[in-house]
Amino acid sequence: MDNSKIVTAAVLLIGDEILSGRTKDANSGWIAERLTEMGIDLKEIRVVPDDEPVIVDALNALRARYTYIFTTGGIGPTHDDITADAVAKAFGVGIDYHPEAVAALREIFHGDRLNEARLRMARIPFTADLIVNEASKAPGFRIGNVHVLAGVPKVMQSMFRAVAPLLETGPKMLSETILANAKEGDVGTPLGEIQKRHPDVSIGSYPFQDEKGYNTNLVIRSRSADALAAARAEVETMLEHVKVTVSA
């Protein structure tokens, strides 16, 4: 691990079903958590439809900007699965049936059951490496800095776990959450002052409502444990003061 290097990522979700609201995305949140644990900063999530030129444009914009890209969706056996072709176009490479991918599918689909539709899942852009995984014989693949994963969560997770050990990681973002027991508007001004005094930490304020009323979670994040502890101490002191003020 190179402590000076920040490793970044983007997630590109491909699928009309998320944009129509029919399917609720759980993949991006799962990937976000894994990347944060690993010391990779997820900087952007995009959801685009099953539309080849749109996928190509998004891929090319994202892969130029971030260390790693993870796509999910569109690598199944039906006509609406167009991710592999879009990735090949984005990289300007050809695409064909990959012998290892065909062989893997043949292990479970015998004779006529390895039909034209299922064989589509073995079409892999040239120069890509397969992402062999435990959940599915149909592989994902990686090409350049782009990792192409399935859309079905269980399969996507298995593919992600298969590639995770290959990823470069940076210093982990440390995070602590403090329940303010105060309304966001009552801590806003002093919290902003603490943020200014501690540029090495990032302080987030997240209001919520529960049965007791309005409350706020304060999340302090930093790659430095010392910087985080120093900011936390100030936030806690501030909260004690605010509580006195509010109850007065």
Next chain:
Amino acid sequence: MDNSKIVTAAVLLIGDEILSGRTKDANSGWIAERLTEMGIDLKEIRVVPDDEPVIVDALNALRARYTYIFTTGGIGPTHDDITADAVAKAFGVGIDYHPEAVAALREIFHGDRLNEARLRMARIPFTADLIVNEASKAPGFRIGNVHVLAGVPKVMQSMFRAVAPLLETGPKMLSETILANAKEGDVGTPLGEIQKRHPDVSIGSYPFQDEKGYNTNLVIRSRSADALAAARAEVETMLEHVKVTVSA
């Protein structure tokens, strides 16, 4: 309603907490469902961090491309709430305390309680219209084709409902779901042929796994009820045939 006009939209979620995986986004799925019901095509969702230049770039890219943009998050009372300033920069306008927004806040925050932090919520870009809503005295706002909503789901939903009647809508996308009772790979080839014969419909195939094993939902979408019914009839006939084939 102009039947010839397709109305499009994008959702821009603003917040480090979604990218870190700490908060799971439910807002984009909710907005997606509402837009689909209304006859507005959601074409893109983006999630970006609390980083002003990034928000400005994303806003300018999206507002040039789609009919409507909906942002959520970053309009609260704390230092990490920077959406209003980013929107003002994207539109090249100034920003200041909006008298109506200040007056609304004063209705619930009396005396010192309407402090500097809470007053931040009344800072509105010049030329924007307030989105007054039932869930919060702090308003959202609309400027050009951009609608700036809160991040807290209950408040966001109230703001969305307040602006929904003002939106132009297009012909609704009709949708029907057929449970295939077949594996995706077994219907892929004939389904692709039906898609080719019915260019006015969009056929999506969504595999899933339940206690009975693998299965597939086929979703047919079209703005034409007749086109949808014609494609549906062919899909149903195909499924009867596939079932015979599979059981033979």
